[in-house]
Amino acid sequence: PLKTWSHQAGSLLLLLVSNLLLCKSTASLPICPSGAVNCQVSLRDLFDRAVILSHHIHKLSSEMFNEFDKRYTQGRGFITKAINSCHTSSLSTPEDKEQAQQIHHEDLLNMVLRVLRSWNDPLYHLVTEVRGMQEAPDAILSKAIEIEEQNRRLLEGMEKIVGQVHPGIKENEIYSVWSGLPSLQMADEDARLFAFYNLLHCLRRDSHKIDNYLKLLKCRIIYDSNC
C-alpha cells in the first residue's frame, strides 16, 4: 500500500509541476480587466502596450517643455544652469547604445522600473504646482495631468512584464528621491521658473530614456533583435 501511495504521490506531484510549467507558457489571452488577478496577457502585448505608453509620455513631455520654454524662459540661458541637475542622474543608467546592449535585459528592466518609480512623486507635485501658477497655462497643465496618469499605468505594466520575464526575485524598490519640491514653491519668481524648467527638462530626458530602453527590450526579447 505504501508503494502504491508513493507512486500516486509522485505522479500527482509530476502532474502538478507539469501544470505549473504549462501555465507558464500559456498562449496570449485577451486583455485583462482591471483588478483581475489571474489574468495572463502575453508578453508581446505587454511590451507593445508599454512601448506605446512610453512613446506617448515622451512626446507629451517634449511638447510641454517646448511650450514652457517658449512662454517663460526663452533666451534666458536657463540651460546653462540646468547642467547635471536631474535627481535621477544618480541611477547608473546606460549612456549609449553599446552600454544598453551590454546590460542584461533583466537589469535594464529594473532600471526602467527605478526611473519610473522616481518620477511618481515629482509628477504629482508638478501637477499641483502648475495648477497654482499664475495664469495657469491650460496646455501645460493638461499635459502634466496626462503624463502623470500614463506614468502610473506604465509602471503597472512594467511590473507585470518584470513579473513575467524574471519572476521570483523581488528586488528592493530602489528609486531616486526627489527633493525639488521646495524649489517649485519658492517665492522668487526666477528661482521658481528655473525649478520648473529644470524639472521639465529632466522629465523630457528621462521619458526618452525609458522609451528607448523599452524599445530595445522589446526588439530583443520579443523579436530577438530583429525588429
Next chain:
Amino acid sequence: MMVSLHEQQSESLIHSLEQEKGVNMKENVASMIVFLLLLFLNIRLLKGQSPPGKPFIFKCRSPEKETFTCWWRPGADGGLPTNYTLTYHKEGETITHECPDYKTGGPNSCYFSKKHTSIWTIYIITVNATNQMGSSVSDPRYVDVTYIVEPDPPVNLTLEVKHPEDRKPYLWVKWLPPTLVDVRSGWLTLQYEIRLKPEKAAEWETHFAGQQTQFKILSLYPGQKYLVQVRCKPDHGFWSVWSPESSIQIPNDFTMKDITVWIFVAVLSTIICLIMVWAVALKGYSMVTCIFPPVPGPKIKGFDTHLLEKGKSEELLSAFGCQDFPPTADCEDLLVEFLEVDDSEDQQLMPAHSKEHSGPGMKPTDLDPDNDSGRGSCDSPSLLSEKCEEPQANPSTFHTPEVIEQPEKPKANVTHTWDPQTISLVGKMPYLSVNGSKSSTWPLLQPGQHNTNSPYHNIADMCKLATSLDKIDKDALQSSKTTEAAGEEKATKQREVESSHSKAEQDTGWLLPKEKPPFISPKPLDYVEIHKVNKDGALSLLLKQKENGDQTGKAGTPETSKEYAKVSRVMDNNILVLVQDPGAQNVALFEESTKEAPPSPSQNQAEKDLSSFSTAPSDCRLQQGGLDYLDPACFMHSLH
C-alpha cells in the same frame, strides 16, 4: 579699441614730450622710438589685419543617434590665416576635450564618433578661432544628441508595376532604411513617407507609410511616367531629406481583348445607324405615317375632292344623288336602285341577308331596328330622319358601287328610265335580295309597266324620275310617279320590316291597295316604323311623325301608331307583305290615298308636277336627314 588706445597713448606721449622737451634730450630719443613703434602698429592696423571674428556653431546633427557632427561658421577673417579649434566638455564632467575629428564632416566641422558620443548628456561645445593677431571664442552651444537626430534618406528605392488577376494594376514601392540606422535592435524606430507624381505634374502626392518599408499605390494613370521619392523620420527626431527620384513607366492597361471588343461594338453601332438612316430615307414617309398615322378626313361617298377643286359642282353634287338642277344625264347612272320587289317570286320571307349584293360601303347589319351603325342611310329602319343637314356622301357612295355592279343598267338615255326594268330597284341591302328573285306580290305596282320585278323605289329612282322628266312620256310619268310613290312607301315599309324582323316567315300583306296602282295622294305618305312584334308574328308599325305633317290633308293628322297586324306573306326577296287589320284606321287612310291616287293628271298637271317635283327634292331632301330616298309624300304633294 586698440587703435584708440594707441592714439591716446601717443597723444599723451607727445604731450609729455612737449612738456619735457628741454628736460632730457635722451629721453627724447627714447620716446621717439616708442612713438615710431606705435606708429608702426597703427600702420599695421590700417592695413586691415585683426584677430579673427567670433565663429558661430550653427548646426549639430546625428544621423543615427550614435555619432554626431557639428558645423560652425567662421567669423570675420581678420585677414590672416585662422586656426579653429573646437573644444567641449560634457555634463557631469569637468574635463575639456578637443574635437576628435575635424575632417570627416568637411570644413569647419567636428565629427564625434561613437566613442565620443554619449546620449542623454549635454555637450557644451565652443569653437576657438585663432590667428596671428589673436583669437576669439564662439558662444557655447549646448547639445544633447538625443534631440538632434536626423537620419539619411532611405536607400534602395525600387518600383514595380504589379498586375494581379481580376484587379487593376498597382505600383509596388519598396525601400530599405538608411544604412547607418540601427533599426533591428530597436535603437531607432523609423517612420517613412513616400511621394510620387507623374513626370509632368506640378504637385506631389504624399503618402505616410508608417514603419513599413513597402507601399502600394493604386490610383495610377496608365501610360504615364511616374517619379517616386521616400524619406524617413526617427521616433523623436527630424525628417530626412527626400531620397533621389526613382522613375517608372506605367504601361497602358488596354489589353488586346478590350480593344477588339470596343472596335466590334463601334462597328456594329455604325452599321445599325447607317441602316436606320437608309430605312428612314427610303421609306421615310411610310414610316412617318406608320408612326403618326394621318388623321382621316371626312369621307363622303361619291364626294370627289378633285371635282370640288375643279369647280364642277354639277358632277360633284350629282354624286350625292340627284341634287343639282337642272338634272343632268349622269345622275341617272349614279343613282342606285337598291330595292327590288318581284311579284312573281315566291312569297316567302327570306332571311335578311343578301351578301352578294352588298356594296363595299355596307356592312352586315344587325337587326336592331334603331341601330344605324354600319349601314348606309338606306339601311336605316327609320326611313325618316329628323333633319337632313347636309347632303351626305353615303348615298352617293352607296350608289356608285351599285352603278358599277349593275351593268344591266346601262347609262342609256332617259327614255329607258321609264322602262319598268330600269325602274326596278335592285336591293343592295344585305338583308334584301337585290337582283334575281322578285316578288310578284304587288300587282298594283306593275300593271304592265315593268317586268316581273316589282320595283320598290328609293330616292334614287325618284331622282331618276326627276332627271328624266324632261324627256319622258307624260303618261309614263304619271304611272311611274304613282308607281314610284307607292313603291316608295312600300319600299320603306319593307325596309323597316326587314330590318326588324328578318326571319319572320309569315305571309305578308301589302298594305297598300292592291287593286289599283297607288296614285300619288294629295297627302304625304306615312313612314312607318316597326313598333313591336306581336307574338303571332304580327308587326306593329309606327307611323313616324313628320314635319310636314300638315300636308297630310284630309286624312287628318297621322296616327302615331297604326296596327298592321298581319303579315300576309313573305317574298323571297325578304320582303314582307303586310296586311292591315280590318279595324285599323290606316286602311281608311290608305283607302283615301288610293282613292285620291288616281286622278288622271293632265299634261299640264304633269308638267306642273314635274316642275314642282323638280323643286321638291331640295325640300324633301332636307327632311330626310341624308336618307338616300326622298319622301314620296313630298313628290306627291309637289306633283299635285
